[in-house]
Amino acid sequence: MRTQMRLKDGSIVKIEPLNGREDAKEFQEFINTLTKEKTYLLVNKPVTLKEEKQWLKTQLLEHRKGHQIYLKALINGRLIGDCFAKPGFGRNQGNVNLGIAIAKNWRGKGLGYLLLTELIERSEKKWHPKNIYLHVISKNTTARRLYETLGFHIIATLPDWFEYEKKYLDEYMLILDKEKFVQQKKTSYEGSKKR
Ligand SMILES: CC(C)(COP(=O)(O)OP(=O)(O)OC[C@H]1O[C@@H](n2cnc3c(N)ncnc32)[C@H](O)[C@@H]1OP(=O)(O)O)[C@@H](O)C(=O)NCCC(=O)NCCS
Structure with missing residues (x-):
């Protein structure tokens, strides 16, 4: 398990799960900036601080119960990205859903790649999911x-599914080819550095 990562520009990012010490205001600002x-x-409208506090509480509980993995990406203690992995309910338990968001100034530096790689590896270890x-x-x-x-x-493909700026856009469902994941990791920048 990695607790820190080096981005393409050399910045060091700390990775940690939710721990209950989160500043709800910082999370609120993070999501509202992405929405704006x-x-x-x-999310299509700004969330209030009360809503964000409630949302954080739920995520923390789910995380503590082992029902999801929720990771924060921090630079100098400031939130710059987050991601989650969540198995489905009941007969859908073998299917793990992922999500990710990174603050604008920190995109294109490889953080999305590193965070998702870490999330996939932690999910495999924790749940051995089918999908x-x-x-x-x-x-x-x-x-x-x-x-x-x-x-x-x-x-x-879910045609005309996602309402965006008064139009309906197609939404895709994507599945991970686990062999491809392992192969591409070996040839990636990170993988080649380790050899
Ligand atoms: C989508 C999002 C998460 C991507 O994050 P990111 O940090 O910008 O992505 P990365 O820099 O890791 O990856 C992007 C690129 O690097 C590649 N890449 C990065 N690190 C790599 C590595 N170590 N090895 C191989 N490829 C790598 C990616 O394939 C991609 O290719 P590119 O060279 O054409 O840009 C980010 O844009 C975002 O948060 N957007 C807003 C919210 C959003 O859309 N969330 C997803 C909803 S489905």
């Missing part, structure tokens, strides 16, 4: 490129 920026995330999957909006080309690099491919 009109990223392809589900690791995620959803992405057709127009979210940066995210799609990253997911393809990691070894995900489209298995379903």
Whole structure:
């Protein structure tokens, strides 16, 4: 398990799970900035501090119960990204869903790749899932490129699914090819550094 990572620009990012000491205001600012920026995330309006506190409480509880992995990415103690892995309920327990968001100034430096790699490895170790999957909006080309690099491919299209700026966009469901994931890791920048 990695607790810190070096980005392409040399910055060192600390990775840690939720621990209950989070500053709800910082999390609120993080999500509201992403919403204002009109990223392809589900949240479509600003959240209040009360809502954010409640949301954090739920995430922490789920994390502590072992029902999800929730990781924060920090630079000098400040939140710059987060990601989660969550198995489904009951007969869907073998299917783990992933999600990720990174603050604008910290994108394109390899953090998304490193965080998801860590999240996939922790998920494998914890749950040995049958499927690791995620959803992405057709127009979210940066995210799609990253997911393809990691070894995900489209298995379903939900046509006209996601409401964005008064239009309905297609949403894709992607599944991880675990062999591809292992292979690409060996040839990636990080993997080649270790050899
Ligand atoms: C989508 C998102 C998470 C991507 O994060 P990111 O940190 O910018 O992504 P990265 O820099 O790790 O990866 C992007 C690129 O690097 C590649 N890459 C990065 N590190 C790599 C490595 N060590 N080895 C191989 N490839 C790597 C990726 O495949 C991709 O290729 P590119 O060279 O064409 O840019 C980020 O843009 C974001 O938070 N967007 C807003 C919210 C959002 O859309 N979330 C996803 C919803 S589905």
